[in-house]
Amino acid sequence: MNAPEEKDPLDTLLREQNNYVDDGGFTARVMAALPPRRRRSWLQPIVLLGAAAIGAALAIRWLPWESLPPLDASALLSLDPKITMPWLSVLLVAASIAWAAVAAVQLDD
Amino acid sequence: MSVTDADLIARVLTREDQHAFAELVRRYQSPVRAFLARMTRGDMHLADDLAQETFVKAWRKLHTYRGSAQFSTWLFGIAFNEFRSVARQRKELALDEIEESQAGAAQPARESVSQLRLDLTDALKRLHSGERAAIVLCCQNGLTHEEAAQVLECPLGTVKTNVLRGKEKLKRWLAGYQDYERA
Numbered sequence: 541m542n543a544p545e546e547k548d549p550l551d552t553l554l555r556e557q558n559n560y561v562d563d564g565g566f567t568a569r570v571m572a573a574l575p576p577r578r579r580r581s582w583l584q585p586i587v588l589l590g591a592a593a594i595g596a597a598l599a600i601r602w603l604p605w606e607s608l609p610p611l612d613a614s615a616l617l618s619l620d621p622k623i624t625m626p627w628l629s630v631l632l633v634a635a636s637i638a639w640a641a642v643a644a645v646q647l648d649d
Numbered sequence: 650m651s652v653t654d655a656d657l658i659a660r661v662l663t664r665e666d667q668h669a670f671a672e673l674v675r676r677y678q679s680p681v682r683a684f685l686a687r688m689t690r691g692d693m694h695l696a697d698d699l700a701q702e703t704f705v706k707a708w709r710k711l712h713t714y715r716g717s718a719q720f721s722t723w724l725f726g727i728a729f730n731e732f733r734s735v736a737r738q739r740k741e742l743a744l745d746e747i748e749e750s751q752a753g754a755a756q757p758a759r760e761s762v763s764q765l766r767l768d769l770t771d772a773l774k775r776l777h778s779g780e781r782a783a784i785v786l787c788c789q790n791g792l793t794h795e796e797a798a799q800v801l802e803c804p805l806g807t808v809k810t811n812v813l814r815g816k817e818k819l820k821r822w823l824a825g826y827q828d829y830e831r832a
Contacts, residue, residue, distance in 0.1 A: 557769060559683070562679075
């Protein structure tokens with residue numbers, strides 16, 4: 541809540557100045573300008589979520605999980621491309637799937 | 650008993666009831682148009698164009714209104730965004746505060762209350778747009794500082810500072826009125 545400032549004459553003046561604006565045909569003009577309401581489409585989120593699911597399935601099926609080097613902080617920090625590149629690929633795939641899922645949810649808004 | 654905003658919104662969303670939306674426009678056209686008239690420094694024609702676009706956007710995006718804030722707060726937010734996008738293109742709207750020397754500071758004592766009200770209108774136009782928006786929302790439309798911060802998409806502290814600074818300037822500019830305290 542704002543601090544009460546009932547005794548401030550400026551507040552009284554400002555409130556008094558907030559006069560009612562007569563409609564004068566404004567509502568009619570707005571109603572005449574309204575476009576047809578767009579119904580929410582469920583197709584786009586479903587397509588995006590489907591694509592994300594297929595991407596996840598393909599990643600699980602085709603990524604060379606067995607040949608991935610062990611996830612070791614010191615090895616990763618060494619910046620050896622043989623260790624970092626496979627994990628970067630996994631990270632990229634995971635980020636793409638997450639992005640698609642988030643975008644699908646946000647399409648509804 | 651009058652129909653609540655929530656009932657009208659539900660009717661628009663479920664039945665695309667245009668009469669219900671027209672009732673919402675009738676209820677809120679005055680505060681939205683008055684707010685935009687203040688923000689455009691009295692350009693009523695531009696204010697009405699922006700207000701019309703505000704309600705058209707509200708119609709399109711009504712399903713995104715979650716009901717956590719008051720409907721008027723949500724509308725003011727759309728209206729302020731409309732103003733902001735026009736102000737980016739029109740320099741006269743983006744003008745910051747007008748020099749104090751031009752703003753009638755230290756004017757001689759005057760008596761007329763009607764002149765005081767005219768000068769208050771004029772003084773509001775001369776405020777920095779952030780201060781003007783905060784004062785119009787909080788002091789004229791009764792929004793809390795938190796609601797105004799939501800509308801203006803700025804930190805709560807900025808709104809409080811803008812209200813304080815704006816009011817200090819208005820008081821300084823209107824100090825020449827002898828009957829200011831009694832008006």
